[in-house]
Amino acid sequence: MNTIIGIDLGTSTTEAAVIRDGKPEIILNFDEEKVTPSVVGTDDSGNILVGGAALARQMIAPENTVIEIKRKMGLKERVRLGKTDFTPEQISAQILSYVRRFASEYTGEDITRAVISVPAYFDEIQRQATVEAGRQAGFTVERILNEPTAAALSYGLSHLDEESHILVYDLGGGTFDVTLLEMFGGVLEVKASNGDNQLGGKDFDQKLIDFLLDQFKKKNEIDLRKDVYAMARLKSEAVKCKIALSTVEQTEVIIPMIAEKDGKPLALEEIVTRKQFEDMIKELVERTHDPVDVVLNDSGISEEDLDMVLLVGGSTRIPIIKEDIAKYLGKEPVQAVDPDYAVAEGAAIQAGILSGGLDEDKSLVMTDVNPYTLGIRALSGYDFDYMSVIIPRNTTIPVTREETYYTSWDGQTQAIIEVFQGESSTASDNHHLGTFHIGGIPEREAGKEKIKVAFSYNLNGMLNVSATIASTGNAADITIDMLNRDKEQRMDVSGWKKSELAGDFRTLIRRCEKWLSSKKGDKQNKEEAEEYLYLLKKAIIEGDGTEADIYEDEIRALMEE
């Protein structure tokens, strides 16, 4: 019951691992494969397919397949799969619940706890979405772990006594991360972390696809962009071509019968050389330099002090990436860990540490940093919207920091503490996390009263902000759970029919549900009605008739509008 597994939920593939005999082991899926494609689809009868089966159907039914969902995590966008719309969390939950099923079978126990890795540069919203997906899949997400840290853990476990500075360069399918760590006396200390959460192998594919499309258009004057079937085939060929170019100097892309012209079938045939491909992606590769600089600067470690550059992520197999980083840092990178499995293994190690499945003396201890700056809005000089930093980015967590602020005008009796996260010095450009206010400040001249604001940030991403008036000891605080923010627990209302009140409202509920699934009606009204419907069912279950009557009226009004 206590086993926790580690999951690397990647943009293109997903892996899971578990600790066996003090070592991480990759869990095989139902197809006896170590790697599961991060693809979700439906078959002809509408059943959900995940992994290899869904990937296989992508060619035949691209409109019923969802890929690269990780890139949409945390966005409000919905993806269409077959006839229904899903949130990105729901799609990811499908993948995770597939993982849960095969892991349970593999280990022979019911697996309900997991450590899931995310790119270090995922922001809090994206992390929250990942936790939410885990929960929907039936997991208790014990920890969200940064991918580069996971990779370093997997390296560190077999090099416990090393003393070195390691730069992890993680270029995966959809995200890019750089993390600088120090290994010392069995402790893995993250010094700094940065990245670009919209850069990865998929962007290289896109460049290649654009190139092929342009060539095809030039030759045949046909634009394939609108043809989903052709695009799906093109995409899979482009990926193959990219992979081939890592080992050979040139390769030929052949896709027969991709389009028709004057009743004759046309094939796409194009020779792509490695040089051409490198020119296409050069600009993207150069985008990796900025995060590397930031990490070196933040950690105060110069290139000469680096002992090792560790490459992780499938895209680091591309030769130009290796050459570029070697040139930029003046140091030959190493592929000491398997780029595909290192992250999942690292997550499993973290899981092992948490569950006690890993022997303490033989395991690593890890310290992590917070990737984004945290602070409050304050008045500074003439700037009313100044971001006053309390915990700068790349500070080792858990951490508690305190700053003192002064009243800004005579007779000020209260203060509003607005908490922000982000790198801009203008508070409103950053991400607003929460607001609270503190009153009861004694009326005095401006600047005479001190307010102490303390931030404490823990490993689980909980931020506690408290404000104390120095002279009276009056305090107020707010706790922001970065991982489970504003997710109010919803009750399961499916059992409303069993309630005694159900008979009075059955017709209305049925009508309303029918209306909601139809295409008629205003979208906003429907959203409101959906909320009322939930409240109504809740009231029915709780047996609160008066409350239910109110909601009934609201729903009626919305439907008649």
Next chain:
Amino acid sequence: MQSDYEILGLATEASADDIKRAYFKLVRKFSPEKDPENFQKIRGAYERLIQTGNMEDAIARLELEIPASPDAKNIFNKIETLISQKEYKKAAAEAEQAISGFGECEAFLYLLAYSQQLNGNRGKAIKNYVKLVKQYPDKNIYKRGLALTYFERGFNNKAMLAFEDAYKSGTRDIDFILQFSLCCHEQGHYHRGIKILIELVSNFDSTSKEQIGGYIEAFVGIFTMNFFIVQDYFDDAIRQYARFLKIAGRLIKKYDEAALELAFAIVMLMPDTDNLSCINEILEETEKNFPKDKYHEEWTAISSKLIDSRMEADTRLGDEVKWCLAAFILAYDLYDDTYIRFLQTDCKLIIIERLPEIKKEFDIVKNEYPELYEKMESFFKQLEREDVSYVKEKLLKDYDRIEKSTGEGQYYKLYPENRPKPEKLQWNSFEEGSFVRNEKKIGRNDPCPCGSGKKYKHCCGRNVK
């Protein structure tokens, strides 16, 4: 309360390496997972010790005289810790007490002066530093402290002397030099200030990478002071700056846009220098870190200024052409719209008058400075399209109107005959005294003075009431 050393289980004389080792060992025991509270305590102690380790090392290197008793040693350490925890007030109080107990020995006197300086009691700190300088004339650190405190206190004259004294005895750290140069700047000793800064930057090498921010500040100082005197040091300064950029490489990015602003300032301040290649080098290095597509506005300004100065130096172009071009590419935010319109009208009129003579020069501009010509192109097109005399008439009207508010332009100076004869519109009693009528007043029924033969009230006096 436990001291930071106690938290890490160390003796107070532990080295930086010991501290690191102890920290990592404890982290294994109290990991952030299992014992976040203790971890935070350890981490806090570690961070503070690392931060202050350097300072304590510096104090240790001074080889201060401490009274031989073990108590004195303990008190000394205690004050040191207080200083490293930024409790300057407490530290000063402790030091004062120690002096009353052990007498004015070097160690306590220095710690007292140092904590007073940091706590803002500069007057007291000065007094103590003066004592130290007198007693230990061969220790630079006291001269340095005295100079800095004088300067902080605002005693610039005394500070200047103290700075010179400390400098002569070999103090060369970057903070000191920067403060010294600031003092020179405030006192107007620009040559001196620049000289010490140039000496500082010429010693920049890859080992001083940590202090790049300070060096950038030094360059800002050089160029600012150089601007006050006749730019004697410009060539020297840019040569140093180019060298600096090469060594510093992409580390300058850390200092936001300071390097970009500096490059901008260099181009803007650039006198007629033959050292264009050096400036180009600087721009190239700067561009590596601040690419043009990201800092578009700044680079446009820089390149237009560069073209501008190339044009200024071009001997084939006459003054009039240069003047005209300048009016069209002026920094628009410096002047208001009316004034710019006036300048441009002024130039347009001159061009019309002199077109046959200066046509050739404008051809050069067209071919070699297309960016500049672009701005004037529409005017030349207008001249081709429309009748020249008509254009001139329209411009003159406009010119005349604006000239009244902005003052005389070049055109009327060159062609005074085109200035319209001033008409007297209103009686100015202020300048010409009160109005006195000399002629007889015309009555309503008198014949009109205009000679029409009609009565005045039916002719010119029709509207007079």
